[in-house]
Amino acid sequence: MAVPVYKGSFGRREAERLLWRAGFGPKRGEAEKLAKLGLRKAVNSLVSPRRERLTGPVPRDDDGNALAPQDAWGHDHLWWLDRMVRTRRPLTERMTLVWHDWFATSNDGVGSQRLMLRQNALFRQRALGSFSDLLVDVTRDPAMLLWLSGTDNSRWEPNENYARELMELFTLGASRGYTERDVREQARALTGFRNDWNDSGPRNFRYDRERHDPGMKRIFGKRGNFDWRDSCRLCIHHRRHPSFFVPKLWSYFIPKPPSTKTRVALERLYVRSNYSVRPVVSAILKHPDLYKGPRMVKPPVVLVAGMLRGLGRGVDTDAWAWIGDMCGQHLFYPPNVSGWQDERWLDTATFRGRWYAVNRALTPFAKDPDDERGSEPLDAAQLVARAIAFWGSPTISAPTRGALVGFAQQAIADANEDWKQEVYPVLIQNALRQLIPVSPDYQTS
């Protein structure tokens, strides 16, 4: 039973949605280019991309200095945002974000930007590879070992923190096919990691056989002298793992859950390909639901990276870190181990954050009403068309366009003096550029 594939037309509109869902939106002209490839080749170009090469202006902080992502507050956020903006492998970068949310680790508990970046490199390296390998690497990753008490877990004092989340959040789902006894036994299997501390923080992460509980464990009804690798393997091979993995992965790309038929087909594909992520993502990106289904709210960092990509602007201000906070998504600081709530990005506070994200993105482009007096037409429809073109011609619905034209018409009608007729169109243009990205059309894809 094959996974359904989208058969409709694959034009600019579809390519634009694909680039937002699988990456960070189109750079100028990118959607048109992708549309020409057709669906299959377009998806292939994302799942099997070219070699990475970051193109565009190198990132700077407000003082014009190079970023110090390991040390300076907020620079970790800026550093990753820059990769999202300049990458040639948007899906790889997007999957890195997916894993950051899936295995949500916060620097609030780790206290080391260096270790967070190391984990980030792991997510990137394993972005579309084997989930089984990823799980093994995450289990021994220093940031994760600190975050979920992996190095506090010893044969003498077993700590269940990682064992529980391993099953509940990472591989099986809450109360799906495991018991409290399995949690305790998994914790025993996972013992053995340790690290040292010195003045500069945690160091020397390693596996120490002495700390490991070598005894017999009973996990998911199987008996054995299991260790941490067995622990990961048992979760991956659990019969209820694929039915956890597929809908969760799906939810990052398509807001409506898959039909049973699609889900089962994807689960088979996942197991058949030996727990490889690439074929499953590839099938999701070609699924009819992605193109015909409802729109999806863009995560804040995707919105910001996408605006910068569309404008051809690099990361050149520290502001993106606190703006990330305002929007509810500070990279490397997910709210808790279950990650961000993708269903609840928008509230009146984060909306205001998004408004100021747009405001900041526009800073270097704001037209000056004195210097550029008379540079904009005194015509509502033309002003709106120019503002949409300024943003790289994103798809804007008729109702949204109507509201924008209505605003421009009213504002033009206020221009009852000669100077206003020259100055107001410039102000209106600035206002339209601000309004377009906060419209429901641009906030979703």
Next chain:
Amino acid sequence: MTPSRSCHCNEFSRSHLVRRAVAEAGRGLPAIEPGMPLPAGTGLDRRTFLARSAGLALGVYGASKLSFDMLDEGIARAASAPPGRVLVSVFLDGGADSMSVLFPSGDPRYRTLRPQLALPESGGQAFAEDPRLRWHPAAAPLAALHAEGKLTTMPAVGYKDPDQSHFTSRHYWEVGATSSQLRTGWIGRYLDRVGVPDNPLQGLSLDWQLQPSLATSRVPVATVDSPDGYDFWARNVWGEVEARMLPTIGRLGAVQPRGDRGVAQAADVAKQANQLRVQLSAFGAFTPPVAYPAGDDEFPRRLSGLAAMISAGLPLHCVAMRAPGAYDTHDDQVTQLEEGLDLTARSLFAFQRDLEARGIADRVVTLIWSEFGRRAEENGSGTDHGAAGLGLVMGSQVRGQMIGEFPGLSSGLDSDGNLRATSDFRGLYCALLEQWLGTEANGIVPNAGAFARPAVIR
């Protein structure tokens, strides 16, 4: 990857450093400053939300188990209760020089100890309760309130064995004990006793961060930067065009067809944001019944907002904020002190008059304090850290009678040349708790039985 580089310490406020220290302290790392106490409330979780019931953008501390809807309901419920008393705490940050605010013009040693800084005999109004003292000219609004019996003064409030570290002494005042271990504020512990689990406005910090005296362990408290903080602007959009642009935010939501869930979410939030903007701009644009000092300082704006909030029936109970000014006047004291004192005094005066005009003055008492006073002897153009300092309690319900006395500059100085305390801040706290807030100080102020209660409230 970019090579590593040392941290931007200049961007780290003390609280950042301390937060980092807390995150790392459990791991045996050295403290940032050995012996420096952690501020009360450090590590309390903070969430931001907009209380629709109150029309405020709030940062909420210590209510991680409650949803925003529950908090909103809690505020609405608390607001429907009969109006109660309010305690406002105003902190003069840095150690204000009590000997300038109420200067001992009649003390024979004053001009010897302060050859440069002594204020002229003719300057300022006489202080009726002690012929040796006069009000700083910039404190004239306070003198006026004092003359009306609405200001209780403590010319030398402090504690035994004074600590001259800003952080430590401030911490003592904040937690209500000379203990560096306490992690809840004295007002926070009071709120833990009488507060409710779902009204964060009961303890409100008019600041961008939590004032540690409000730190609780059981009930939520909140920060609000200012009541008019929910604004939207765009670069080079102003006047009539801006007035047209702002409602378009809501319009963009209203015109969307229903059916698509993603669009509906984005449309709903645009409409709500616009609604809230309109509601709050009505709140921010209120005209106070009296004139507050002009200018861009937040203090008068926050006070006028506070009066409006109390008057509007928002369920505030204890409020904490910082006064404007730089009081750590090691040099250039004449100018620096006057600037801060002038704005603080005029703002407090306007606040009192505002409360009176709104008919709610009998419900509000304001405590004004600093972590310590300053050395009696000047160091040239300024003064160094001292011990006992000035405390004030303002309101229509205060007794207006001096607590303790000015100890004088001969026998009144300790071996470091600092003023000896003639009243204890813990006794003052006990008095405010018992006489104003109507609760036993026992269990809130450690060892409360040991402190004499001055008569603060009528």
